[in-house]
Amino acid sequence: MAVEQDKYILKVEGLHVNYGNVVAVNNVGFDVLQGEIFGLLGPNGAGKTSTLSAIEGLIKFKEGTIIVNGQSVSEKPLHARASMGVQLQSTSFQPELNVVQILQLFSGIYGVPMSKDKIKDTLKDIGLEDASAKKFSQLSGGQQQRVSLVIATIHNPRLVLLDEPTTGLDPQARRQLWGRIEAIRERGHAVLLTTHSMEEAESVCDRIAIIDHGRVIAVDTPQALIDKHRDDPEVIAVSRRGKITLEDVFIGLTGSAVRA
Amino acid sequence: MEETIIPKTSTVFATLFRADMATLISNRRSAIISLFVPLIVLFTWKGLIKHVGGPTVLATAIAIGLIAIGLMGYTLSVARDRDKGIFQRLRVAPVPTWVIMTSRICVQLVMIAVLTLVVFIVGYQYDGVLLAPLGYVITFFIAILGATVYLSLGQLIVGLIKGFETINAVTRITYIALMMVGMFSTFFENQQLKEVVRFSPYGCVKMMLAASMEPSKAWAHDANIAVLCSLGYIVVFAGIGIKNFQWSSK
Ligand SMILES: Nc1ncnc2c1ncn2[C@@H]1O[C@H](COP(=O)(O)OP(=O)(O)OP(=O)(O)O)[C@@H](O)[C@H]1O
Numbered sequence A: 001m002a003v004e005q006d007k008y009i010l011k012v013e014g015l016h017v018n019y020g021n022v023v024a025v026n027n028v029g030f031d032v033l034q035g036e037i038f039g040l041l042g043p044n045g046a047g048k049t050s051t052l053s054a055i056e057g058l059i060k061f062k063e064g065t066i067i068v069n070g071q072s073v074s075e076k077p078l079h080a081r082a083s084m085g086v087q088l089q090s091t092s093f094q095p096e097l098n099v100v101q102i103l104q105l106f107s108g109i110y111g112v113p114m115s116k117d118k119i120k121d122t123l124k125d126i127g128l129e130d131a132s133a134k135k136f137s138q139l140s141g142g143q144q145q146r147v148s149l150v151i152a153t154i155h156n157p158r159l160v161l162l163d164e165p166t167t168g169l170d171p172q173a174r175r176q177l178w179g180r181i182e183a184i185r186e187r188g189h190a191v192l193l194t195t196h197s198m199e200e201a202e203s204v205c206d207r208i209a210i211i212d213h214g215r216v217i218a219v220d221t222p223q224a225l226i227d228k229h230r231d232d233p234e235v236i237a238v239s240r241r242g243k244i245t246l247e248d249v250f251i252g253l254t255g256s257a258v259r260a
Numbered sequence B: 001m002e003e004t005i006i007p008k009t010s011t012v013f014a015t016l017f018r019a020d021m022a023t024l025i026s027n028r029r030s031a032i033i034s035l036f037v038p039l040i041v042l043f044t045w046k047g048l049i050k051h052v053g054g055p056t057v058l059a060t061a062i063a064i065g066l067i068a069i070g071l072m073g074y075t076l077s078v079a080r081d082r083d084k085g086i087f088q089r090l091r092v093a094p095v096p097t098w099v100i101m102t103s104r105i106c107v108q109l110v111m112i113a114v115l116t117l118v119v120f121i122v123g124y125q126y127d128g129v130l131l132a133p134l135g136y137v138i139t140f141f142i143a144i145l146g147a148t149v150y151l152s153l154g155q156l157i158v159g160l161i162k163g164f165e166t167i168n169a170v171t172r173i174t175y176i177a178l179m180m181v182g183m184f185s186t187f188f189e190n191q192q193l194k195e196v197v198r199f200s201p202y203g204c205v206k207m208m209l210a211a212s213m214e215p216s217k218a219w220a221h222d223a224n225i226a227v228l229c230s231l232g233y234i235v236v237f238a239g240i241g242i243k244n245f246q247w248s249s250k
């Protein structure tokens, strides 16, 4: 495979997603590189989940190309999906299955069956060794989140897609999750995540895209975005205590109106 | 670059099937419902055997059980899992969607086997109905065909309706209606009504089952018509149900 292609693990070009007459994603394009954590930021309803759904193959898109690990999502859906791990915004597993059964199910369908010992180690690693017999529905929100992140990375995928992975976590769990996300980067793999936390975007994302009304309005490193927009009147107008933050830039670019 | 692993379809199927079976087993309630009414028929209709014949009683029991399997077992579990986003989580894995559904249907096949076996055993032990060996074999296959009629009807429901609560209500009403028809149509007087019931999804399945229990004696023109009608129902219901099916209830 050519070196040029090797640099990015995900390439989205000219993506359009419609739900009936609603245009959810309008000509979105960006790349996620090897060893990069890429953040997708945007107000509610901006089109983040819809963009991820198109990458994941959950929805058919009208126009555009999506390449994952050198494979077109529309032409080779199984290959593309095999090289990505996914945590959905609202994920749920069969409530009747316990944690061990869920790990068996997903390691099996990703073609990396786990032995009993491997499952034990994995659960220990996420602090759930005592919860192995519990049903998924009996876990706390944060524990469920941990299980679903483990499943997103169960087959050591080249690309990990996380839709609001830290929403609802306590600070400790959030820090731990950041650590896990950074470990994926260390392996040279890529992460695409969405978040509403500017702090998270600044702390873990190498680059971010701000998306609004289905369009990408800025892509850069968090610091570069701050530097570039620190003199914009809209940004200065919403800043507090004289210091320009990523949140000021975000609100400056997307407006202060609350979304429907 | 590392190789991407595309898991073997047979492995994926085996894994899904194991999980779906585990779900069925821990969800015993729907399985018990599927056996409950057939057992009531077998216990309460003992005295009727000399009037309508043993095969009719067994056929009624199986036919009613199959409705519960198709509607309660299959339809409600698909509707619930779609509503909870369980299918979406499976679909983002490298799994062809037909494998997901095939596993679901195979779990119901296991239930059908359990149902027919229970009816045969209780029918023999309690009601003293003994069939010829060939009758048992053919009845088993006809039960699968009959179940397919109700699985297709269930697919039609989940294909046309999105919301879980609506599906829940529609499914239960359909189940009770078909069950009532099943329990009481034997006693209907009105000839026209009898004809309608005979060629309804319920009547066809019962007719096929009753005939298959005595293949050498009772399998006649009517049974052939019932098979054709059943196939027709399957093609229409499943066709519409699959074509309109959406994986997410959003
Ligand atoms: N299944 C659907 N049918 C119709 N419209 C939809 C559907 N899913 C999303 N939309 C619409 O598409 C737009 C984008 O939604 P999307 O879920 O992608 O937003 P988001 O950026 O993920 O928002 P949030 O931050 O709230 O998760 C919204 O206007 C939403 O109402």
Ligand SMILES: [Mg+2]
Residues within 6 Å of the ligand: A048, A049, A050, A089, A163
């Ligand atoms: Mg979203």
